[in-house]
Amino acid sequence: MSTVIRDPEVLSRYERDVSVVQGRPDGVVRPTEVDQVEQIVGLCAKEGTPVLAVGARTSTTGASVATDGGVVVDMTALGTDAQVDPQTATLRAQPGAVLADLHLLARQHGFDMPVDPTSSPDCTIGGAVATNASGPSSFRHGAIADWVVGLEFVDGLGQRRRLRSPGVPKRAMGPAALQDAPRWFVGSEGTLGMLTEATLRLRPSPKSMIG
């Protein structure tokens, strides 16, 4: 079980994100294994204690502030590892991976991940998926929901679950889009579960870029 940190100095560091919203958690956990996320969420569910997943806390809306107290689960502790699979043109990352590092990794393998919120140098893939992050490239390539093909998360009862995209075209509308289960999770701001791994498809690196 991951230790619940109650040191006031540590708690005060989690009182704010970049918004004006403020709220003090009763405890902070920094799980290093998915099992620990399952345990803490399961325990909090039984006790009715609020839990909040946070990444780099670059939220401008107070979404990563524990306004109801409870336990903040710092998902960056789970790791920043990521791998590119050139065969399937996909990238798999742990929730603490920083977007800018993933851009670099994709480029090193001859691919491009056109998801570029301005906060890319700081924000995590976990936070980007949870907020359906978008950026300048989204005008042409859509938001991150259009690139996510697989997710692993811990649900509100503390159970690990996996979602896979069935291969429906990402810009599909209507009933076809409803079959794309990962899409339901993207943008849910942590309300459907804590993301522990994300798989994104990649596109071949463009031959040239302007700017």
Ligand SMILES: Cc1cc2nc3c(=O)[nH]c(=O)nc-3n(C[C@H](O)[C@H](O)[C@H](O)COP(=O)(O)OP(=O)(O)OC[C@H]3O[C@@H](n4cnc5c(N)ncnc54)[C@H](O)[C@@H]3O)c2cc1C
């Ligand atoms: C200077 C600046 C520029 C920005 N530019 C953009 C932009 O261009 N486009 C854009 O979309 N946003 C932008 N943002 C907003 C913010 O950076 C993004 O929403 C970012 O994706 C959040 O990532 P994070 O790791 O900081 O998440 P956090 O701020 O820590 O969390 C954000 C939300 O995601 C949830 N969450 C975090 N990690 C997980 C997880 N592992 N599982 C489940 N839920 C989780 C939190 O509970 C919270 O609801 C900007 C912010 C700043 C400060």
